[in-house]
Amino acid sequence: MPYLLLLPSAVAIGLLLAWPAIQLAMYSFQDYGLPQVTGAMPTSWVGFGNYRLVLSDPEFWSALRISVLFAVVAVPLTLVTGTLVGLLLNRLGRKMAAFVSTAALLAWAMPAVSASVIFVWLFDPDGGLADYLLQKLPSWLGGGAHWSGFNWTNAPVPAYTVITLVVLWQAFPFVAVSVLAGLKTIPAELHEAALVDGAGSWRLFWRVTYPLLKPIFLVLLLLSVIWDFGIFTQAYIVTGELGNRDEFNLGILAYDKAFTMPPAYGVASALGMVLTVVLLLVTAGYVRANIKQGAVA
Amino acid sequence: MNRMHRNRTKRVRAISRNGVALIVALVTLFPIFWMVSTAFKPPTEIYSLTPHPLPAHPTWANFANVINGSVIGMPYWTFLRNSLIVTLSSVLVSSLIALLAAIAVARFRFRFRATYLIMLLIVQMLPQQALVIALFLDFRAANLLDSLAGLTLVYIAFSLPVTIWMLRNFVAAVPRELEEAAAIDGAGPFRVFFRVLLPLVAPGLVTTSVFAFIFAWNEFVFALTFIGTDTSKYTLPIYVTYFFSKGSVDWGAIMAASVLFTLPVMIFFLIVQRRLRAGLLAGAVKG
Numbered sequence: 001m002p003y004l005l006l007l008p009s010a011v012a013i014g015l016l017l018a019w020p021a022i023q024l025a026m027y028s029f030q031d032y033g034l035p036q037v038t039g040a041m042p043t044s045w046v047g048f049g050n051y052r053l054v055l056s057d058p059e060f061w062s063a064l065r066i067s068v069l070f071a072v073v074a075v076p077l078t079l080v081t082g083t084l085v086g087l088l089l090n091r092l093g094r095k096m097a098a099f100v101s102t103a104a105l106l107a108w109a110m111p112a113v114s115a116s117v118i119f120v121w122l123f124d125p126d127g128g129l130a131d132y133l134l135q136k137l138p139s140w141l142g143g144g145a146h147w148s149g150f151n152w153t154n155a156p157v158p159a160y161t162v163i164t165l166v167v168l169w170q171a172f173p174f175v176a177v178s179v180l181a182g183l184k185t186i187p188a189e190l191h192e193a194a195l196v197d198g199a200g201s202w203r204l205f206w207r208v209t210y211p212l213l214k215p216i217f218l219v220l221l222l223l224s225v226i227w228d229f230g231i232f233t234q235a236y237i238v239t240g241e242l243g244n245r246d247e248f249n250l251g252i253l254a255y256d257k258a259f260t261m262p263p264a265y266g267v268a269s270a271l272g273m274v275l276t277v278v279l280l281l282v283t284a285g286y287v288r289a290n291i292k293q294g295a296v297a
Numbered sequence: 298m299n300r301m302h303r304n305r306t307k308r309v310r311a312i313s314r315n316g317v318a319l320i321v322a323l324v325t326l327f328p329i330f331w332m333v334s335t336a337f338k339p340p341t342e343i344y345s346l347t348p349h350p351l352p353a354h355p356t357w358a359n360f361a362n363v364i365n366g367s368v369i370g371m372p373y374w375t376f377l378r379n380s381l382i383v384t385l386s387s388v389l390v391s392s393l394i395a396l397l398a399a400i401a402v403a404r405f406r407f408r409f410r411a412t413y414l415i416m417l418l419i420v421q422m423l424p425q426q427a428l429v430i431a432l433f434l435d436f437r438a439a440n441l442l443d444s445l446a447g448l449t450l451v452y453i454a455f456s457l458p459v460t461i462w463m464l465r466n467f468v469a470a471v472p473r474e475l476e477e478a479a480a481i482d483g484a485g486p487f488r489v490f491f492r493v494l495l496p497l498v499a500p501g502l503v504t505t506s507v508f509a510f511i512f513a514w515n516e517f518v519f520a521l522t523f524i525g526t527d528t529s530k531y532t533l534p535i536y537v538t539y540f541f542s543k544g545s546v547d548w549g550a551i552m553a554a555s556v557l558f559t560l561p562v563m564i565f566f567l568i569v570q571r572r573l574r575a576g577l578l579a580g581a582v583k584g
Contacts, residue, residue, distance in 0.1 A: 001401075002401040005397040005400055005405075008397060009394050009398040010398075010413075015454070021423055023431040027434075088318055096315055096319075097318075100318050102567070103323075103326045104321075107328075110329070111517075113515065113517050114537065114559045117551055117552075118329075118331065121335065121548050121552065126344060127345065132346075132347070132348055232426045237541070254427060255426050255518075265430060265434065269430055282422075283419055
């Protein structure tokens, strides 16, 4: 009986998720490009050939560096912002809390495509609001005329600054609401007792709140790493839809190898596998955290 | 004296907290506001050297251009219809399949139960931009490219892990005794399902289908890759980037298209948001 109920989902997930993942692994060891697509040549097994190509490609190292650096910056930023907003929400009156969390969840539900397009417009060199405001900023704050017409998308650092803002805007609500849900489970007496002992809010957080919410923070950390390391849509749009090769991250490079003519499915699959393996390593931590919390039981 | 002083600091703190909260909310809403405001501005105001928050001479022209399709050659309704077809049918089918699976994991103990649950957690994290390579080749071989049905299949499968994971908690929360009592009264398994379990799990189904809806409605990578040549099959996210990528950067049109794409999901979201909050962490859905 349970197997019968599981059958449809197992078939769908097996065919459209698990099987492609296995295929990806197989293609990464095959010679699979234009000649194989047209049928001029059969696919052949090439061992680690694609991986050797990838490792000797400077574009791979640039993309890997971008993916890692982006996660290193975006993850803590999202977690800290989200936690601060979550702590704030917990201490607001009901109406204000509902207002702030509705605003935050609207940003979260915003399609990634729209969010990216809006930020590209905000940071547009012709008529974008960001350059205008930076220009008006007093010079001791770094503002000034040099911001006029500043192009945010034709170099990696400014482009990923914009992407970080898009991701922060859309991801902090999830962290805030999750932290808030955790805070609601902490008995008020614990906080009061700590306050009577004269603990400030900084100590209160690290001595009481953080230890109690540690499992939630662990899950949020792992999920953020997975999402930010694998960021695609936002990066794809902000970096100009495969326009600037020096702004590629790992996922975009893999996508470009597969879908820009001439297709190199073998190399693309090898790149996809590198991305997948890194994410699965982090996922292993995520699964362990879930098992520890008894979510699998 | 001391108490008065303490009360005052308390009040000052409460006021400054609300001030900070207000700023957080306004900053968060600002990009959405700017999208809407730009959509109503005529070109002279969009490219003005001193941007104003609100349009001085609001116009429907951007919306008219986008809806009549004078830019893309096809009206908005075509793409709205495509998105609705793909989203609604995938939500419907995946909710049904997920409910069956959720009943299995919540109500039965069997050998591969833990394996199945762990498998759900893992496949959910597989990067879509990598899987899309293999799926593209499969779909090309199966003649499912440029097809809304093909896209629907992908959305069904990819929303399953999260919906099953969330739904099983809702099923588990239904007291087993209710089902047993109905069975004792002579109700068959189908009657028990439709009369007892389904009504009680309905709120959970609403929550999970919201997540499936947002996923399918917003999805970009597969739509971008699978709907390549046939413009008439574009879904709304691809439609928005179409205005964006075709060289002529008409921000008025892009923002109007973006509003038309975002509005349905925002309205839907505001209606169901209270339910949604409950399931957010349980589902761990990506934004």
